[in-house]
Amino acid sequence: MQAAQKPANSDSRASERSVDDLVARARRLEAADRGEAGRLYMQALQRDPANLTAHNALERLEDPKRYGAWMRINGTIHPEDDIFRFIAREPAYTLNPVRDYLSDGWRTLSETMQVLELLDRPLMKMSSVLEFASGYGRFTRHLARALPGRVTCSDVLPGSTEFVREQFGVEAFESCFDPATLEFPERYDLVFVLSLFTHLPVPVWDAWLRALGGAVKPGGVLLFSVHSEALAREELGVKLNDEGYCYLPHSESPSLDPEHYGTTLTTRRLVEDRVRAALGAEPALYQPGAFWVGQDAVAVIPDDPAQETC
Ligand SMILES: C[S@@+](CC[C@H](N)C(=O)[O-])C[C@H]1O[C@@H](n2cnc3c(N)ncnc32)[C@H](O)[C@@H]1O
Incomplete structure (x- = not known):
């Protein structure tokens, strides 16, 4: 039996949706359960390493796993930062643009x-x-x-x-x-x-x-x-x-x-x-x-x- 044809890009749309879902769920949880919110933001960042909403939320919540704790700096990145955008699209970097x-x-x-x-x-x-x-x-x-x-x-x-x-x-x-x-x-x-x-x-x-x-x-x-x-x-x-x-x-x-x-x-x-x-x-x-x-x-x-x- 032939498998049902998936519409083109359905996988990437599903994973994009799930990153958005993770971020939305994390945002709702921030006040009630900071630790769980941090865990969800981290999952979102692992799936989409250029996701500044997730990265900046980890910095803002002072999550122990944030980059700022590792480097002992404030790691917040401005969403309009052209140098970050350049790094995120540059083939020589791309694997982990935040780091x-x-x-x-x-x-x-x-x-x-x-x-x-x-x-x-x-x-x-x-x-x-x-x-x-x-x-x-x-x-x-x-x-x-x-x-x-x-x-x-x-x-x-x-x-x-x-x-x-x-x-x-x-x-x-x-x-x-x-x-x-x-x-x-x-x-x-x-x-x-x-x-x-x-x-x-x-x-x-x-x-x-x-x-x-x-x-x-x-x-x-x-x-x-x-x-x-x-x-x-x-x-x-x-x-x-x-x-x-x-x-x-x-x-x-x-x-x-x-x-x-x-x-x-x-x-x-x-x-x-x-x-x-x-x-x-x-x-x-x-x-x-x-x-x-x-x-x-x-x-x-x-x-x-x-x-x-x-
Ligand atoms: C290649 S970026 C380097 C940014 C920063 N020095 C760094 O190393 O990350 C050049 C910077 O020059 C700034 N710039 C351009 N014209 C300027 C001006 N007239 N006065 C001050 N900064 C300016 C740009 O907005 C940009 O942020």
Whole structure:
């Protein structure tokens, strides 16, 4: 006898329904039986590892099996976080996007510490840090744990500053697209900018470098990342123009206008020239491949204009 034909995708629809059912049942149980609610959310997350409703509920309920307990951080992930979405759809990750996203921030902490060690400016000695272009806090949660009360964040994404303030207890202010109008609440020992210049059109770099350099305390450090030249030429096969860059009008973030925020590939020479032109200083450190796969670290100790003599 022939088995009854199942409609296409009926299995996946059934399993999707069951994840939704698990989440709905867990939500109803939260007040009456927190432990059972946690167990159901965990089942939902095991079936659908990118399910942020289940993951965030485990964090909110302080379930003992939540990722935040393992990493000793707040593991809540904003549902609009484009970096999480990128990780969740990227074939190199995908098996466990929540763990990959959280450990990716941990990796950034380790990479940042290594670069600052090379400069003899240990992160743990910084009395104030501005994490500029902090997004929805992929790295912030780890930084805030290392330096409680010493971190300020800034970004343009809607709701991102409120989110990092509420979730990670940092100070935060909204950024804008015109660096000339941006007011920084104070100056910082370290201004850290991971993967913003990798997206900004080169013609606006000088203005951004001047603004961010001006937010550094006398003797402090501006640390930012750029795409490695080798990534552009060898891995992506991108042709750089005569000035030494290529700007592609797309990025991981569909919510940002590709005219202001795309993908920027540059030569090392262009980066060093822009630092000299904008800040009148040589990079104190240029460390190839310091961040992620294919981003170089550039550190500058800007001159203090107040110290200039005639
Ligand atoms: C590739 S993401 C990196 C986010 C974060 N630094 C991290 O490592 O997870 C770049 C970030 O730059 C932010 N950004 C873009 N334009 C900005 C601006 N004018 N001011 C501040 N942040 C900006 C984006 O919203 C996005 O969050």
